[in-house]
Amino acid sequence: MSKAGAARRLAAAAAYGGGGLGAVGASLYGVLRAEAALARRKIGKTVGQPPDPTGLYGADLPGRVITLAVLGDSSAAGYGATGPEETFGAFLAAGLSDLAGRPVLLESVAKVGAKTADLEGQIPRALVVAPDICAIMIGTNDVTHRVPPSASVRALRNAVETLLATGSEVVVGTCPDLGTVRPIAQPLRQVARQWSRRLAAAQTIATVEAGGRAVSLGSILGPEFDASPVDLFGPDRFHPSPAGYRSCAQAMLPTVAAAAGVGPDAVDVPEATRGEGVRSLALAAVEAAENAGTEVSRVDTEGTGLGPRGRWALLRHRRRHDAPVVGPIDDVAADRSRAGSDVAADTAAQLSAAAENWP
Template sequence: MSRAERARTIAARAAFGGGGLAAAGLLGVGVLRAEAELARHLIGESPGAGHEDSGTYGAGTGRAHQLLLLGDSTAAGVGADDASTTMGATVAIGVAAITGRPVHLVNLGRSGATSLDLADQVERGCEAMPEAEVAIVMIGSNDVKNRVDQTRSVRALTEATSALQGAGVRVVVGTCPDLGTIRPVPQPLRALAQRWSRDLAAAQTVAVVETGGRTVSIGDLIGPDFHELPELFSADRFHPSSAGYARAAAAMLPSVLDALGESTIDSGRSLDHRRGEAVEPLPAAAERAVDDPGSEVSGVAVDGNVRGERGRWAQLLRRHRPEVPEPFTPSGEPASD
């Protein structure tokens, strides 16, 4: 079964009920348990301390853009040097600099969270920011680490995306990163973690786009190789450093700007097939996105139809990444209209 077929199957089971796919395959359960215990010893059991980066960014004029950030330790900024270099702060700084408008950010991400925690975060987020325009969701690592059933995981993300969309909030999901890049995790667990995380990322894309959101493939953006680019990892060798967050935020920023209705260098242009951009069935786009970190997948209509013989149409874009401005300390107060 191909990754596209697995993604379609997981997403379908999440939508209609049913159990998840067997993950361990032929690898011995005893070996995996031993490797998992070793990985937990090397990485640590504690979730890690995040940073409080909610507040208002930028000194522009006009009504502030309203951004909501949900998810796990990546959303919470675990591993960043300080609150000005987290994922949320970096995206907010970029939006403020490019649009010339202030940005009000509410971050409810929590270290250790899985997709099963998103329902609570969505509820609290809609209460804290009733006029949120865009919700950025960073989730998946702990689902793999804690071996959450992929069907339950994807179902929870689908429900969170649906709830946000129903509240008038556009959704941009940073899919599960490739945990096969985490060098403290030994083989064969690392190879299996890579397959789990990539399968989950593809299934997340199918589910989110079917629900009306868009995804950005995080893949190995945060850490393509610990030995070659150790600066992308924090001291725990598991979470991103400030440099790692900047790399991932640069990939997320164009999609967030587009979701906000702001013009970017990609606005209105044709697909560039030389860059691998294409319109294709959603599972195929989801599979390609996993292997092309930084790519965006969203729904699209072909000849007025959102679905073809092979299901939902989707487009894969490789957006041009703007330079991320220097860190900025938020005021902590909402900007006035």
């Protein structure tokens, strides 16, 4: 079966309750279990909580506040960062504020250890700020915890549809390529690469079918990270370093800005000379999974988004913008601890007031 066919099968399984990626032989399964146990010992357990980047970015800028929510797992939360300014959310919010020339109010609800099914519990917290746009990074823990891909993809589609129904735009950073995580040895590393790429392709299909936009983070944690593991991976060699979080934010920023209708990417057109254009959704999803920073979104052709091979999609290789150095973060809940607690009611009131009262 082709890669596109496998991705289509996963997405269909999610929609209709089918299975996952298939079984592996008993002998190989035993080897994989042993390698997985060794990798877990090398990586170790997550300790503590990441710093919370929630707050107002570009507070001195004019214009209406753009509200941004970040949902997802430990990478979305910024695990391993020593300060809020080193997290994925901070880099993304600061970059969006810089491109828009407007303040950005960030609400980060991502949680260490989260799987795709956990997005359901994060959504009510994200909606506190009535986000204009939601950025999601999810999928790694689904692979490492052997969540059936069909269940993972179904949960993602439900989350995207729920957020879109509130009027928010949604951008999903798909599952990274786990085949470059150094503590994972062969043959598990190759299996992890295959599973994570297939999940990423299926996530893309589910996101676009729901009406959102997907951005591949595959080789963001692939050749680029593999070439500079000391710089882009954190001390546990599994989670990104601050430089790695900046790289992930740079990959998603052009699409987030375009979805928000700000910056140069809001008005540009696809360039065929750069390999951009309309594809079948399944082919676009597979191509994106193998090329970092590739955006896939829904497109209508001749009044319909459907072709002989299913839905059409627009594939883009947007130019990256430099992620600026994160400046001061307004102290609206920026330093609060998220150690096992939900957003406090008074914090919710502060955030809502900040969005409503800004000119």
